[in-house]
Amino acid sequence: MNLVSFTAEGQHFWGVSVPGGVVALSADFPQWKTLRDVIDAGAIATVLAAGQGRAASHAEGHFAWTIPIPDPEKIICVGVNFPDRNAEYKDGQEAPPNMSLFVRFARSFTGHGQSLVRPPESHQLDYEGEIAIVIGKGGRRIPEAEALSHIAALTLCNEGTIRDWVRHAKFNVTQGKNWDRSGALGPWLVPFTDPSQIVDVTLVTRVNGEVRQKDRTGRMLFPVARQIAYISTFTTLVPGDIIVTGTPTGAGARFDPPIWLKPGDVVEVEAEGVGTLCNTIADEVI
Structure with missing residues (x-):
């Protein structure tokens, strides 16, 4: 349940x-x-x-x-958090010393079974399958050894991105990550009771039945406990806050030529013990 x-x-x-x-x-x-x-x-x-x-x-x-928590105080996303994903950037770094972070607004997500919206300003709508955690016990400067005890639940995220808009500025991806209903959260919240639910589980993204992304959380450059500890160093985490924990390699932007999502496509994000988040794609009606 x-x-x-x-x-x-x-x-x-x-x-x-x-x-x-x-x-x-x-x-x-x-x-x-x-x-x-x-x-x-x-x-x-x-x-x-x-x-x-x-x-x-x-x-x-x-x-x-609908998205499980419609009114979170914060949605914080972790970028470039799998080894092969980091290698895509070809910057010579095996792994960065600190994690990349950005924020999303609740309005940028829709629920399970709904359509992700492709805006008329850009057709470069891309998928990023991820596991998201929901904070249950708030805190500041949470020790990494205690961090997992602050999780209330798990859910899934398709961290949909308007890819050309994340490149509009040198150090800013916000505008490419926050288009209304460009991503999805759900379908539900799975109560978190044991570290085995997040420490090393398989995460898969499929587009029209084809596996595009697949990895295990045990390979994260910054494990979830470290994410909670690091983020809570600079901001107080409160119950209901959401941390979107990172996507594996295989997004549409990495194909040659890129493969963008289009109306009629079906995207599924699945993780062991969490379930499957499924969404279609539709053009925005203006």
Whole structure:
């Protein structure tokens, strides 16, 4: 059973996944407006217990997935975090001494089963499959040895990128990473209970059924515990914050010629123990 956010008949709900659909629990706990509030209250176990044994309130096909946490304070993304990905930059460095970071806004993501939006300003929409962690216990200057205990849940991310716009400035990728609904998060939050869920698991991205990216988190240049420790050095992490942990080599920009996403494509991001995030591609309607 996993935590979910969704819409149905114009209303927003949160709850849990069950066979055949989802159970809306938000009316049962009006003190918690979103899953961010649930996490902040340390109430994941309470919510899971409330959903135990309940039948789906909304069957598959009768609701739309939304990003699991619609109102995070921060979404911080880690760039160039796998050895082969680092080698793509051909700068002579085997591994940088510190991780590359950038921020994304919640509006730049959509939910599982929704379309990533290709804007008219650029057709260089690219995929980046990643695992994202959700902070459960906040803190500043979190020791690396304690960092994993600060995770509440895991989810998946297609960190969709408008590739030419990340090259508009010398040291700035923000404008290529934040187009409305250019990426996706979901489909749900998997409660984090053991380091084995993140330390060395397989991450795969497929486009139209073809494997484009595949690696293991155990090969990350900056493991998740180090990410939490490093990021919390300069900013206070709070419950509901999301860290997108890095993508393997194989993005469309690295093909010759590049292969950009186009309407009708289907992108799947899958990780052991987390599930599969699936999205189609559509042109923006203006």
